[in-house]
Amino acid sequence: MASINIGGENAGDAFYRYKMPRLKARIEGRGNGIKTNVENNVDIAKALERPPECAWGHVLKYFGCELGAQTKFERESGNSIVNGAHDPKRLAELLEGFIKKYVQCYSCNNPETVVKVKKENISLKCKACGAVSDVDPRLKLNTFILKNPPDAKLSKAEKKVKKMESERLKGLEGFKEEKKEKKEKKEKKEKKVKKKEGEAPTAESSQAAAEADSSGGSEDEEEVVWMTDTSEAAMAARAAEQLSSATAALVTQGNVEAEREEERRRKKKEEEARKRAEEEEEARKKEVEDLARKKEAEDLARKKEAEEEELAA
Ligand SMILES: [Zn+2]
Known part of the structure; x- marks a missing residue:
């Protein structure tokens, strides 16, 4: 040309x-x-x-x-x-x-x-x-x-990917916060600190640590926190990488992990919501019963009153 x-x-x-x-x-x-x-x-x-x-x-x-x-x-x-x-x-x-x-x-x-x-x-x-x-x-x-400033480089699809990614990471952060609290409580209770040396923390082991609710006793807390950070940074890097390649290459390990954790979170939320609904239902039933009892009592009282009036007449 x-x-x-x-x-x-x-x-x-x-x-x-x-x-x-x-x-x-x-x-x-x-x-x-x-x-x-x-x-x-x-x-x-x-x-x-x-x-x-x-x-x-x-x-x-x-x-x-x-x-x-x-x-x-x-x-x-x-x-x-x-x-x-x-x-x-x-x-x-x-x-x-x-x-x-x-x-x-x-x-x-x-x-x-x-x-x-x-x-x-x-x-x-x-x-x-x-x-x-x-x-x-x-x-x-x-x-x-x-x-339409030149900064608006991302297409709609790319923006969507970015939004999804940031939501995932947000969810993940919340999830980790919970885990950390739990872990800290457990650690306090047990007051047991063991250090595993010569074990290189990998993304897998960090995931395992995040996953295993019950493995708290075997690992030092500092190590766990550190590994969590690594995995977070790695995930952020992965997200950035994805965005710069600017396509729908969505399924990376980071996403899989984030998705898995989010799924777990979601399930927990659902469970809580279900419990709450049950409690509410219980409360509602009780209220209805109370109302019925009250009404019954009122009816009885009215009936009695009427009878007394009749008698008086
Ligand atoms: Zn010039």
Whole structure:
């Protein structure tokens, strides 16, 4: 595919190292449905090194803002649509404008910059010279960038994974807290501390320690706590790893462990809830019985009263 230098002023420089594909656009449909498909929008945005939301989202939106047209980016197919028929040459010119305003360092023209969003201000931090260029706050695309900052790198699915992961870890922490308390109580009672030396703590043994409710006597508490921390850190690392690989590779040992522990927690909660419900049911029954007894007594009293009245009459 034909590449061109990034930044029009570099067009004649045969040795310029920053390149991007030449914009390719195709007009599709007709009548009211006529639209322009910027076929290599994704590749262009990648070449401009923008994080996903900023990248194809912002470049495409820029066309929309400048042309007063609706745009649509289809994540699955990568289709980048601008409503209406637009000349590829005009789009290439607009892209040049985007690069000037939102990609190149205002100081040294280097295209390697990072978009920073702080409150209402957008700036470009240059990786080459370190200059921070303030983007003109009146530019039309700014509103969109402020609403879709470049930090929003994670897709919905990735966010979901992250949320699930953090909930799991939260659950796990609570679970461990309980275990630790129990353990501490037990330790106090037994006042027995043995140290097992030469046994390298592994994730497995830490899991076993967390699992085995009754094994408290055989292990030193300090060791247990330490192993718990290790496993926690390992799990956090695993979670981070997963997120950076940014896919649905969900089933790792960390997850399995977390899931297992959460399952146990859930069961315990259910058990408690069931007990509570039973107690409540018991209380309710008693109340009903009490009420019935009270009513009976009242009825009896009323009956007696009526009889007495009858007698008096
Ligand atoms: Zn610079």
